[in-house]
Amino acid sequence: MDTIEEVAKFMRSESLLLVTAESCTAGLIAATLADIPGAGKLLDCAFVVYSPEAKKRCLSVKQSTMDRCNLTSEEIAQEMAEGALGNSRANVAVSNTGVVDDTDDDIPAGTQCFAWAFEAGTNGPAVFTETRRFMGDRVAIREASARYALERIPHYFAKLDESKPGK
Structure with a gap:
């Protein structure tokens, strides 16, 4: 089974509704999920x-x-993910920002920063962030970034449970 299909199955089982906030992937995270039947839910x-x-x-x-x-x-x-969550009816947001080319003297090409924000009740969203570097051309970096952003949803959702009192 395709990994993105597994993510979609997980999202269905946990009643997760996604909003994306995308810079360098330019909508590819959402488009990757939209390739799965039933993505409208x-x-x-x-x-x-x-x-x-x-x-x-x-x-x-x-x-x-x-x-x-x-x-x-x-x-x-993080601010992108929090902003997206606040401007939608979703209960999980994924964001990414980065560079795919040698356009920044301080940041290597392929560097991508991500955030995953989950509605967590009255204390505001629970947010997780990380930075990764992907190799390849523009297309390969953007595709790998989009898949990675989706594939990490179950990982960070599990961290929500770990952070609850008594765990």
């Missing part, structure tokens, strides 16, 4: 926010975070 919406202005306007990413952190940072990914 798993995907609420997708924000493609390539420019800094779109990140601020659509997802409420703070200018101060942009000034303090590189756009390819876990801090930006």
Whole structure:
């Protein structure tokens, strides 16, 4: 069975509804999930926010975070995920921001920052972040990033349970 199909099955079993906030994948995370039959019950919406202005306007990413952190940072990914979650009816958000080319002297090509945000009740969302580097051309990096973003949903969902009191 395809890994993305397994993720979709997991999402169905846990009643997860996804929103994506995508920069360099430009909607590919949502499109990858949409390839699965029945994805309409798993995907609420997708924000493609390539420019800094779109990140601020659509997802409420703070200018101060942009000034303090590189756009390819876990801090930006976290604000993107939280903004997407707040602007949808979804209960899980996945975001990514990164570089696929040698366009940033400080960050190697293929570097991707991700965030997974889960509705966790009155205390706000539970957010997990990580940075990975993928190799290949633009297409290969974007495809690997999209698949990775989806494949990690079950992993971080399990961490929600681990973080509850008494566990």
